Amino acid sequence: MSNAAGLKKQFESVLGGEALEWQARPAPEMVPSGVPEVDRATGGLPRGCLTEIFGAASSGRTSLLVAILAEATAREEVCALVDAEDAFDPASAAAAGVRFDRLLWVRCGHRAEWALKAADLLIQGGGFGLVAMDLGDTPVEMARRISLTSWFRLRRAVEHTPTVLLTVARRSNAKTCASLMLECAREGVEWGGPGRPLSRARLPSCSALLRGMRVQVARRKPGRAAAATFYCTGRE
């Protein structure tokens, strides 16, 4: 007998033998992430929940974040990006199709605690379709110093709201507070000249290009691990 079932039996015996009906938590509404491959693997991003995207540098986390922002702003939702390390590149975002008239950018000047406060205020303010907190360049030790209580507070704040709360970091920090955890990893970088791929053995010529990056996204939570791969185009 599982622990939950044992507890249920115990409660029922204490309460006079009446059968308890566990109240099931309603499944959160899922919204598309803007990357069909990721949506197929994860079902989308849950509203009213904390979603964590993590991975090493150049693992495609930011490209995924920007794609999510582009999709959310195209849905006409107001989005907020809390940028702890001031790393957001408006030119990349514009190229990805992010609508700036629906985006609020909060630059926290390398202060993770400011980012937490700002994200909390934005969620409490309400009305945002997506609040993204980018801790992607925050040193791992500093990100780990954010207490679980803070993450729990954020999770509680976003609960029962139509907001998708998203964090981007190098490692997973929110642990149990995250409803969906996506780990990004770089599968490979494509280099090449116009129409002529180059081998690694030979240094590219002046006409070489960073053509793109193949990114693998693995769902770590909830349920069984599932993975998807998508491709981001670089310079053209």
Place this chain on the structure above:
Amino acid sequence: MFACLHGSGNLTALAFEFSPVVERSAPDTVTLDASGLDRLFGLPQDVAAAIARRAAETGVKANLALASNPDVAICAARGFTGIGIVPYGDEAKFLGDLPLELLGPSPELLETLERWGIRRFRELAALPPLGIAERLGPEGLRLRELARGEAERKLTPLEEPARFEDAIELEYPVDLLEPLAFLLARLLNGLCTRLATRALATDELRLRLQLEGRAAHERKLRLPVPSLDSKAFLKLLQLDLAAHRPGAPVVHVWMGMNPVKPRFAQSGLFIPAAPEPVKLELTLARIKAIVGEDRVGSPELLDTHRPDAFRILNRGQTGRSPLNQGGQDQGQTDLSTRRKKHALGQIRLSLALRVFRPPRAARVAVTSGRPGFVAANGIRGKVLDLAGPWRTSGDWWTSDPWSRDEWDIALSDGAVYRLYCEPRGWFVEGSYD
């Protein structure tokens, strides 16, 4: 009870000091509804004395008459000099000796009455109404009513000039923001109530604090949408004053609001939720208090090829209004086009750059004209793959030209960076992620 002022000077301003219902009966005549003034001043004589005293103070030279109806008051003010109080029920007797010209009849009618030998109010009032109706028509009847002091009508009120300002003179200087907040709340509540009674809202708050030593501290808050939320206004003012503190204790507080029509937005089932404008303004003010004034807003790319050229637009700033409610149709079009492209596999995801601000100065070992080894703050590795150089330049026609050679490099530390070389040296601009 009605009062009439007939003379010269700023009669309207004087009348508004005593009543909100004021009629400009003629260029030199103003009538006001004086009912209720007896509770303030006492008998009609006292009311008249108070108005006359204030007229003398403000330099108004006018006859004043008080009567039970406006037309009697007008006739009395025009017919008698000084102060006249017409007793209720004796109007016809009081006005009896006045000439008919005061009633403003048409020249033909006046000539007819002259021919009949009727020159005074009393004589016209004594005529039978049926005979007047047969011979002079409705105008004759109206003149008879006026002459008898029986004409009843309502005043046609002037619109009071819409100025929403208030001030508090402090008995002692206030040097803390918390006690000042109580005074601000009082002013805000009063002004918001006044705006609400006229179905107006405000989009601009002006605050002027007179400081000890005669200096003034002025603040102006512009709201993206008109509102009447006094609690939000108070919080915004508190946050603003906390960020811009007055330099000395406050001795006088003045507040003004810009009256505008409120904006009503029809919500819909299929319109995505957006933050409430005033609440969002409050949230932004709180965040600005944490991260700084110029670090919150919507980005806008500048029309230049200069790298990392953008500006932050605040809400309500000219150009376009960030986070506005409009553009629903455009959004739907964007989304449907995007979905179609997704289905056809035409949407290609872009590789995003994470920018290092400021760029990290790098030491680069160059081999055969290409970077071979890169070391910068937090970055160190051998170049495994690279593309470039991309030579760009611009603004050479200005005093601030720029030129650079860009390289995309994959380092042995596992990341892909954008490296550039400019006349000042090598820099790592950011990492592809």
